[in-house]
Structures are given as structure tokens and as C-alpha cells.
Amino acid sequence: MKFTHDVIVIGGGAGGLVAAGGCALFGLKVALIEGHKMGGECLNNGCVPSKALITAARRAAEAREEKRMGVTLAAPKVEWAGVHQHIHDAIAEIAPHDSEERFEEMGCEVIRDWAKLTGKHSVEVGGRTLTAPRIVIATGSEPFVPPIRGLDNVPYLTNENIFDLTKQPEHLVIIGGGVIGMEMAQSFCRLGSQVTVIEPDRPMSRDDEDSVAVVIEVIEREGVRFVKGLAQKVEGSADGVAVHVDNGETITGSHLLVAVGRKARVSGYGLEELGIELGRNGIAVDARRRTSIKSIYAVGDCREGPRLTHVSGYEGSNVALEITLGLPTKVDWEALPWCTYTEPEVAQIGLTESEARKKFGERVTVVKEGFDHNERAIAEGDTKGHMKVIFKGKKVIGASIVGKNAGELLLPLSQTITGKASTFALGSAVISYPTRSEITKAVAFAAWEPTVFGAIPKKWAGSLAKLRRIFA
Template sequence: MKQYDLIVIGGGAGGLTAAAGGANFGAKVALIDKGSLGGDCLWTGCVPTKSLIQSAKILHTAKKANIFDLEVHGYPNFKVAKERLNQSIATIQKHDDDQRFIDMGIDVYHGGASFKNANEIRIDGQTTIRGKRIVIATGSRPMIPPIEGIKETGFLTNETALQLEKQPKSLIVVGGGPIGLEFAQSFSRFGTKVTVVEMGTSILGKEDSELVPYVIGSLKKDGVEFITGAKVLKAENMDSGKQVIIEQNNQQKTLLFEEILLASGRVPNTDKLELENAGIRSNRGFITVNQKLQTNVPHIYAIGDVNGYYPFTHKAGYEGKLVVSNAVFGLKRNANYSNLPWVTYTDPELFHLGLTEEEATNKGKEIKVYKTPLDDVDRFVSDHETNGLIKIITDKKGMILGAHAVGPGAGDFMQEVVFAKQYGHKIGSISNVIHAYPTHVGGVQRTADLYWREKLVSSSITNILKKYVKWFR
């Protein structure tokens, strides 16, 4: 039986980071994955979906050519979009090729992993290897909600929707979160009639409520319809399509669509790991970990989607780095998600960092809120892209508690605020940085300028300074 210092189960962002980090520091590492390395992000998530979003945006932009007295005719070829996303996957997959990790000295195994005991892992029930430390990074998959008849009727998920050869004529999206909305807007821009059904009273329930209407308005302009406060009860096949029964305000309505896309959450890939053989605790399939990412079995760690904290690729990568410190070097570093940003890649993009205004208020904090609409930012004005808002929340001393933005490229131009928050810089520090003009990030500087403007207006020393300036002149 082969012995390893570190066994990593799962070849996604977190697992690959942990395996490479361990090998680079001299640990003997085994990496196990049931499919091709790269994880959901590469094959069915971040990479292909962003390619689809960009293809849909090109179509959307082309239609704007009528302002220059140009006309666009015909129907978009969805196969081209699929070819583009496959090209993106193929290019990026080279970074996650088996040989790259083999060259690092890592033993790569392909097959299903399960625990024989707390130190031994079986691969496809045959090969068994032993590890001193073990990292579980098996990711998640789409949740299939308990809708009567849904399996018999057939449905799409974020995985299978990317395999379509042509866009459906009509589509119901079950779930108003980031995944559902990104697909809804993309398909709508390709010409699909899209309806989003959300159980909550609004979409994007975790986002700052002041910014969400910008996204809703944009999607509605693209033709997306919303049914909120509603639940899908039943689905069945009809000669003319897939019939869906929806309940809203205690009333039922029947709708007909060509396809159903389920985007109502994720479940962890832990059901085949036989966690009980190692005595590992879990809750609804999510593995319970402490702040050091250890399970209740101290030499076994869980990172990424399987531990239930924030289902983002960049979060899994962060945890992969952290677990190298703890599992390979024996350090006791805690995970800290207070500076974890995320982005909903609709058009406009929606950026989230830290507390929303509602959350900060509910915590009883004395806060300041600084806001800049994009029509006050010269670069957005010159681009004629002014649908959006930048919002930064601080405590009374100017320390950043949260930052949110909606606008074209918000996920990029707000990154400066992540740095400032993580390293304890006050909002005023951003104002003091020289920003090139005109840029989109100038909107962040303009928002930070409001801090000093307020300080000068409310400061008791202002009158003294005015008298000094008058004397000096």
C-alpha cells in the first residue's frame, strides 16, 4: 500500500491548489479525481458560462448599432457560442493537465474515492492508499428540487444547458440566484423567451436591496419576465412542450415552455465518500469544519463547496492555500471570509464585499454610507453606460465595513476596495491614491472623495482654515 504525506480528494480549484502547494514544499502527495482535473469551474461553471455571457453580450451590443443607422438581421447561431466556450475550456484546461501535476511529483489517480478508515482511501473500491493528512475537496452539484414529475419531464442544469446545440424557444428558470440570472439573460439575448420563478419576494436575496433593482431593470429590458413569491409544484410533458404548474399567492397557474432550467441551489458531493467509515461529521451532506478547516477528525480537512461556506471558486482557492499551511506545516491559521468578494455576472455586473447596509444597520453599528451613481462618473458618461451605483459602507471612523456596486465591469473596478478593506485602510486612503483619468475606477475615487468632503464640512477646524486662507491671500 502506497503511503503519502497528503492525499487530496478532488481536482477542482481548492484541491489543485492544495496538492500543488504540498508538493512544492516537499510533501509526498496523491491527488484523486473521478473525472478530468479542473473541477466544475472549468468544465461546467465559471469558464464556459462567462464565455456564453460574453457571446450574448456581443449580440446585445450589435443590436445597438441602429443608433448609427446600421441594422442587424438574421438569427444568431448558438453553435458558434458553444464552439467559443469549448475553445475557452480547451485553452485553460492546459493549466490543469495531469502531466503538469505529475511533473511536480504528484501521483494522480482517476476514480471514485471513499474512506476505508480515517487514514486509508479506496479508489473505485479497488486500489487503497494511505495518507498522514487528507484534504476533501470534492465540490458540489446542482440540487434537484422536489417538484412532482420533474425527472420524468426532463430538465436542464448549468451543466447540461451548456451542452445544447441550439437555444430553446422558451425557457423557465427555477431560481433567482446568480446562476439562474446569468443563464436567463444570456438565453434571452440569444432570442429565447425566458421566465424566472423565485420563491423569495425578490431575486438575489443576499445582495444590497438598493442595487438589485438595477439588475432587474436590465434583465427586463432584455425580455426576461419574473414571477416572485412563487413555487413550482409540478411538471409534465405535453405534445406542445413542458407544462409547469406554479403556485403564487395561494393561486395556481399553468405555463408551457420548451425547456426547464433548475438553478435553485447546490448539494455537496459527499454521498459516495463513506464519511462514516472515518467518523467524519456532516450536516445535510456538508462536512463540518472548524476555523482551521479541520473536520472533527483533526488530520482530515474539508475545503471548497463541501464545507458549506460560500460556493465560490476563489474561496476554494483561498482555502487550498490555507490548508497547505495547516496540513503540511502544522500551523493553526484560521479562515477569514470577512474580505471575500463575489460577483454576479449579469449585465450590469453586481459586486458584493462585506456587510450590506441592511446587515450593518441590523448589527446596531453606527455607519456612514457613501454613494456615487454612475452618471456622475465621467468615463461611464462618455461610454453612455450610466446604469449603476457605487456604494461603500464604513464605521464612524471611516473603516470599510462593506462595498457594493452595480455597473459594467463592477467586478473589476471594485477590486481596489477589497485591498483597502483587507489591509485596514480607511476609505479616505482610496481618495488619496492618484487614479488615471478617465477610468471606471474613478467612480471609486469619487465615492471616497465624499468622505473628505464630509469631514471638511463637519470639522470644527474648517472655520479656522477659512480665516487662515483669507489672511494668507
């Protein structure tokens, strides 16, 4: 069969861009197809705009503590037009990294249209039929909208349109206490909106419970109200929208944000017609990210599995290596990290304490170190939070950190989980003083302390001391 390309990539988000760019840099002829915006979810309505909003909100929060550490600040004056502009300036500044022009310079043929798979080696797009030995699907995900009565009859926000608001909400009601819900709740509250979060379970339920408790305490103190219950019905009201909760309460607000999770974007691409197996929420793939048709891969949010930008990039890189060099590359989630950018941040890698105890029982030990013993944190006047490291024997199998810049502290723990470093090496490392990263050394040292200062080392040290006294 004569092919038009070596690789066809459908989707210009994190996974698709890494896969397409990687293959092109190896000299392959690549077609990169994107029917909407280059950069996908992360650039346009995910990581970039949310972190820009969070940063603006942090600035307001800092100013709200007018006198602190002997320094008095003016109370914040929030101009929503300026916040909106900051968000979209951040998107515009990063957009060239993901642009059509950049990937054309790499050697990709970029096609801005919607694609449909027509065979295990063929794709229709813009009236053309493209063919290639390998196809990569990277179509991403979209907000899951739950079947709540009346929701279709009222205007509501998701992460896809909340960053386009030109007017600040007076009262933002959020259905869902996951990552998006919690980040938006704190940010809008700090900027001056009234915020209510409706969540039937524990907020941020996939994270360590002790770490989440620290965040909830901070966010509640800042003014966010949490309502435990399930949203059953939504209707318009004089104030904007009313949400009826199964606990009997009715919450009214000016705006409604639905943030209850994501669903894979798989409809309209010809997958079912082609017989590609679908799972509960996404394309079914093996460890190499191959679909049920082995010449077709699926990476990122469109397949079943974790939905994180860095995961999409990792999978795109793996697939690019497999296609270009013939190296079978399997995903490994043993040291999967993620971070929620509330303040304080919550960062997790590997197993949580509850997951580890469920899996390994009494073989699990936990070492916990508070930032109230970290001298940089004390000097900064921000000692909220802790680091909790989960061990099976001397092997790290998970860690949870809550505190300022928690996500920045995950790297050495990733290396220890994957065996590229040891806790003994971390515990004996020389670390710049004063830094928050010293907490990692403190936890690692604490794990080895019973061994280092155990009976045998003490006996040896005593013997040496006696000998020195005799022969001095």
C-alpha cells in the first residue's frame, strides 16, 4: 500500500503535539490534524488560564492582609477587566509554543479541520483521504455534565467558558469539589465573589485526607462555604440560578459552575464504525497505548486512564519513540504525580496512605514532617502543611505534600519511587539552607534514623570510643 504519510496525528493538544513533533523531528512525514484550537485544553481553557486566575487571586489575598510582618499594604481593589486581560495575555504569550507555524517548522503538515477514521490506516479530512502505517488519536476530553433536572434550561459555566466571563460573579455556586471546583472556589472568593461548593463526598477525594483537611480549613476561613449533598434540581431565579440539594437546602447564586469531572471526546471520529473498542470512559488501550486495532494508538484524555497534561505529554513521547525507533514503550504509573494549585497546594505521588494500607496492610509505615519545623517556612511566616511519605520497608511507595509550592518538592520523591535515588542518599544530601526542600531531607533522614542510631551502630560507636580512650 502506498501511504501519503508515515504518521497521522488527530488532535493538537498536549499528547498530540508531543507525538507529532517527536515523529517530525526524527524526519518522519507527519500529518497533524486539529479541528478546533491548537494547544488543546491545557492552553485554552485548562492549566494556563486557571493558573493565571489563581495568581491574580493570590495577589488580592496577600493585599487583603493589610498589615503583616511590620509591612502595611493598601487593601486590594479588584478590576475584573484587568483580571480577564491577564488570563488572556497569558494564553496569548504561550500560544506560539503550540502554534501551527511552530509545528510546520518542525516538519509537520498541519491541517485545521475535523478528521474521521475510515480504516486502520486511513483518515478523511477536508475532502482528502490521508493514509499512514500508524495513526495516533489524541482528541482529548470535555466537561462531564451530569443529568441534573433543569440544568439544560439555565445558563451554566464549565472550564470551557468560565475564563471568558467579562463580569465577575456576585455569587458563584459550584457543583463539584474536585480539582477544578476547589481551585476556582478559592480564586473567585479571593477576588471578592461569594462562593458556595456543593459536593456529596469529601472534596478532592483522590488526594490524601490529612492534606485535603488543611486546604479545606484555609479555604473555609477565607469565606468559601461547603454544602455536603447532591444537586438534584436546577432552576432559574431572580438572582440567577437556584440549586436544590438532596439535604433539603436550596442555594441561589448569580452564576453556576459545573465541575464534576471529564469525559473522553470520542464521538464523531469514526471509532465505533471502525470497531475500535471503547471502555467505560474512553478508548480502551494496552500499556503501549495501542487500541484494539494495533496500528492505531490513543494518548491523553481520550483514552481510559489518568487525565493530566503531563501524562498526555508522557504518552505522546512514548508513542513517538515506539513509532520512530521501534522501541516498545509501556506506561508506568508507579510514580505518577499530580498537584492541585490551591493555596496551600496539595501534591501527590504514588499511593496515598489509605491506598497503601489497603494494599499492603501492616507492612506500611508513614513518616510525617510538618513545615512548622522547616526554618524557611518559619522565616516566611507560612508554616501551614506537612510532608507525608509512605514506606513499604525502606522503599517509598507514595507521598503527599500540602503547603506552599508543594508541587515543586515532588521530584526527589519521584526518583526514589522509581529507584533512581535512595532515601538514604536524600537523608545525607547537602541541601541549600534555608529552603523548603529541606523537608524532604528531614523525612528521608527520619525514615533511616532508627537504623542509623540503632543498637548495632551504638555498640560499634561505644567500642571505638573505648579504644580511643585506651590508645589516645
